[in-house]
Amino acid sequence: MPGTELFGKEEKKEINDVLETGILFRYNHDAQRNDIWKAREFENEVKKLLGAKYAHAVSSGSTAVACALASAGIGAGDEVIVPPFTFIASVEAVLFAGALPVFAEIDETLCLSAKGIKAAITPKTKAVLLVHMCGGMGQMDEILAVCKEHNLTLVEDAGQAFAASYKGTSVGLMGKSGCYSFDFFKIATCGEGGVMVTNDEQVYKNADCYSDHGHSHVGNNRGMEPHPILGYNYRIGELSAAIGLAQARKVPYILEKNREHKKILMDELSKVHGISFSKLPDPAGDSATFLNMFLPDTESAKRVVDEFNKAGVAGFNYWFLNMYHFINQWDHIKNLNVAAKLPIHILGAPQDYKNLQLPKSQEVVGRLISFGIRCTWTPDEVKALAKKIGACVEKAMAVHA
Numbered sequence: 548m549p550g551t552e553l554f555g556k557e558e559k560k561e562i563n564d565v566l567e568t569g570i571l572f573r574y575n576h577d578a579q580r581n582d583i584w585k586a587r588e589f590e591n592e593v594k595k596l597l598g599a600k601y602a603h604a605v606s607s608g609s610t611a612v613a614c615a616l617a618s619a620g621i622g623a624g625d626e627v628i629v630p631p632f633t634f635i636a637s638v639e640a641v642l643f644a645g646a647l648p649v650f651a652e653i654d655e656t657l658c659l660s661a662k663g664i665k666a667a668i669t670p671k672t673k674a675v676l677l678v679h680m681c682g683g684m685g686q687m688d689e690i691l692a693v694c695k696e697h698n699l700t701l702v703e704d705a706g707q708a709f710a711a712s713y714k715g716t717s718v719g720l721m722g723k724s725g726c727y728s729f730d731f732f733k734i735a736t737c738g739e740g741g742v743m744v745t746n747d748e749q750v751y752k753n754a755d756c757y758s759d760h761g762h763s764h765v766g767n768n769r770g771m772e773p774h775p776i777l778g779y780n781y782r783i784g785e786l787s788a789a790i791g792l793a794q795a796r797k798v799p800y801i802l803e804k805n806r807e808h809k810k811i812l813m814d815e816l817s818k819v820h821g822i823s824f825s826k827l828p829d830p831a832g833d834s835a836t837f838l839n840m841f842l843p844d845t846e847s848a849k850r851v852v853d854e855f856n857k858a859g860v861a862g863f864n865y866w867f868l869n870m871y872h873f874i875n876q877w878d879h880i881k882n883l884n885v886a887a888k889l890p891i892h893i894l895g896a897p898q899d900y901k902n903l904q905l906p907k908s909q910e911v912v913g914r915l916i917s918f919g920i921r922c923t924w925t926p927d928e929v930k931a932l933a934k935k936i937g938a939c940v941e942k943a944m945a946v947h948a
């Protein structure tokens with residue numbers, strides 16, 4: 548959670564600018580706001596950082612996924628290929644858009660694979676919601692080729708991969724629309740917030756209206772603005788945007804530190820028997836928010852987790868058992884438990900969610916353990932952690948050597 552570690556005077560200054568005027572709303576009130584437009588500035592900073600033509604800040608990463616889907620034209624009855632390993636918001640966004648999630652296999656990149664996508668395509672498939680997991684990126688050349696061949700819309704949930712890139716292009720900008728989260732656990736935070744990006748003017752205009760009750764944001768009489776489409780309130784407030792702005796400016800520094808720390812960990816741990824790492828299709832584009840290590844199999848990964856717990860090693864995630872990141876624990880999706888009926892209840896699920904066969908994903912996530920990289924670590928702290936991790940893995944591996 549690097550952004551969280553760096554909350555300081557820069558964030559306070561940006562918040563103060565807003566407090567001086569009291570204009571907490573991102574639109575209008577031109578006369579009172581003393582030219583303070585934090586949401587706009589935040590968006591401009593993101594555009595500059597990522598090389599995006601358009602960026603639109605909203606209230607969360609989850610609403611950014613909703614915006615990315617709706618703006619790209621994904622809606623009721625559309626089959627959308629999704630991964631079984633993601634923060635659950637990706638799948639929720641598809642369901643609440645009225646669309647139908649189709650689960651496909653991931654691979655050692657921790658993202659949907661081209662092969663997995665291909666196997667899940669049906670005549671009703673409209674889109675792929677590619678999730679760039681754990682700071683890295685998918686195998687984009689192959690995935691783009693499958694999308695092109697089958698005329699599928701690519702939407703990217705880069706909630707965990709802000710500032711990651713593939714061959715020089717930021718993830719989130721490889722398809723029709725993309726999105727990032729700025730919640731408290733991401734590389735940069737604004738408390739609660741998210742950003743949708745696109746290089747397509749119409750998609751941007753859709754998002755701009757969709758996230759604010761259809762407002763076209765033309766002219767300066769809010770009540771008299773045209774409303775080309777229906778929308779809802781997914782707006783970000785100026786205070787959150789102010790923090791997002793200060794944090795986005797820190798991302799280049801965070802990237803540098805994350806990468807430094809991850810390199811030390813990988814150099815040390817690659818010498819340890821039993822450890823390998825997730826595949827990075829473009830290592831230079833890694834946002835390095837996580838060290839993603841593989842053990843030989845699920846059983847040895849579980850033994851390593853036990854050793855970590857015994858030794859008091861903290862800061863890791865064993866996603867295989869996590870309630871919010873892996874399909875095995877998503878009983879509410881398998882049973883379609885909801886507060887109120889969704890289109891999927893009427894249209895029918897495109898797969899038997901209770902009996903999905905995703906052996907590759909089970910195998911990959913079963914042997915994955917991820918450590919969150921901190922940007923404020925000292926080199927000595929990183930080396931000490933590597934030693935502890937290595938010792939625990941050696942112990943766990945020795946059991947069955």
Ligand SMILES: *Cc1c(COP(=O)(O)O)cnc(C)c1O
Binds near residue numbers: 610705728739
């Ligand atoms: C964090 C995250 C989200 C949701 O973001 P929030 O800001 O918490 O709503 C969506 N997708 C992925 C992949 C995420 O990691």
